[in-house]
Amino acid sequence: MPGAYVALEGGHVVEARGRSPGTACGELVFTTAYTGYEESLTDPSYEEQVLTFSYPLIGNYGVREERFESDRVHPRAVVARELTEDVAEWLEAEGVPAVDHLDTRDLVGGIREQGAMKCGIAVGENATPEDALAELERCPGMSDHDDIGEQVSVSEHEIHPGDGDETDTTVALIDCGAKGSIIDSLVERGADVHVLPHDATAADVEGVDADVLFVSNGPGDPANFEAAQKLVETFVGELPLAGICLGQQIIARALGGTTEKMDFGHRGVNQPVRDLESGQVVMTTQNHGYTVADPGDLEVTQINVNDDTPEGLESDDLDILTRQYHPEANPGPNDTLGFFDDVLSMAPRRRLVAAD
C-alpha cells in the first residue's frame, strides 16, 4: 500500500504509511486518550470526523467487540503514530481508511494553533497527493451535515428492559448517536430504557409513558438536531430532563441558550471539572467540539478547570440535569457515574418508592 496522503486545510499534504485503503474526508480532530481506542472508534459522536490519536501506540491490547460502543466504526478515517496489525485489520474490514508513521505531534500542534480543520485522505496502491487534495476540496463543513442524526440514530423504537424484577422508572432516550454505555448505565440501575429515533415526536414520547426524557450524545452541530430540541421545548416542566454532551447542548438551546464552536474542542480522558458548589474537582472523559455559550434559563453548576466552559447545567425548579462530559466513561475514569443515580432520582415514581 505505498501511497498514503493527508491533505490539510490550506493545501499542505503530509505523506504517511497506508494501513487501511480508501479515500475519505472529514473534520480533523485529536484525542489525547491513551487507552480506549475501541470505545473511541465506535463512539457515534465521531461521525464525519477524522480521528487523530496523540498517544503514539494504538492497538496494544487487541480488538474486542465487548468494548464497542456501537456496531460500527464512526470516524471517516484514522490517523496515528503507530497502529498495531489488529487495529489496521479491523479498520480495513470496516472499510475505514487509516494511516500511521507520520508526525502526529506536529499534526496535533497544528490543530491546536489553527483549530479543528477539514482534511482529505487517500490511501492505496495508486493513491496520489492530488487524490487527497480532491477529497479535501469536496469536504463539507461540520454544520453542513444537516442529516447527521439520520446517520447515527436508531430508525425504530428499541426497548432495553431494566435489570432486576421490578422497574420503577422508564426513560425515553432520544438517540442522537447514543453510546451503548449510556443505555447500560441506566439499565444497570433498573430503569427500562426506550430508545427513540432522533426525530421522535411528542406522541412517541407520550406513548412510552416516560418518567424522564434523556437526550443522548451525538455528532456534529447541535443546531442540526431541530426535532430533538423541539421535543425538549414540548416537555420542559412536564417531565424531568437529562442530557449528555450533545444532549446538554440541545437542552440549553431549548431553554433559550446558545451554543458555539470551540477552537479544537475537548477530547480525552483526563479533563478536569470543578463542581461550583462543593469545589471538588473530578477527572472526566470528553469528546466535543461545540460548547454552550449561554445557558439560557439553566444554572451552570460545573465548569472545566482549563477554560471555564460549562460542564454541568441544572434547574431545580424544572428538574433538569445535564453534563457536557461523559459520566458513562468508556473510555476513561468512573468518577462521575453517580450522575445516573441523580438523573433517576428525578423520576416521580422513584421518588414515591424512596419516600415509602
Ligand SMILES: NC(=O)CC[C@H](N)C(=O)O
Ligand atoms: N460527544 C458528543 O455528544 C459531542 C457533541 C457535539 N457533536 C460536539 O462536538 O460538541
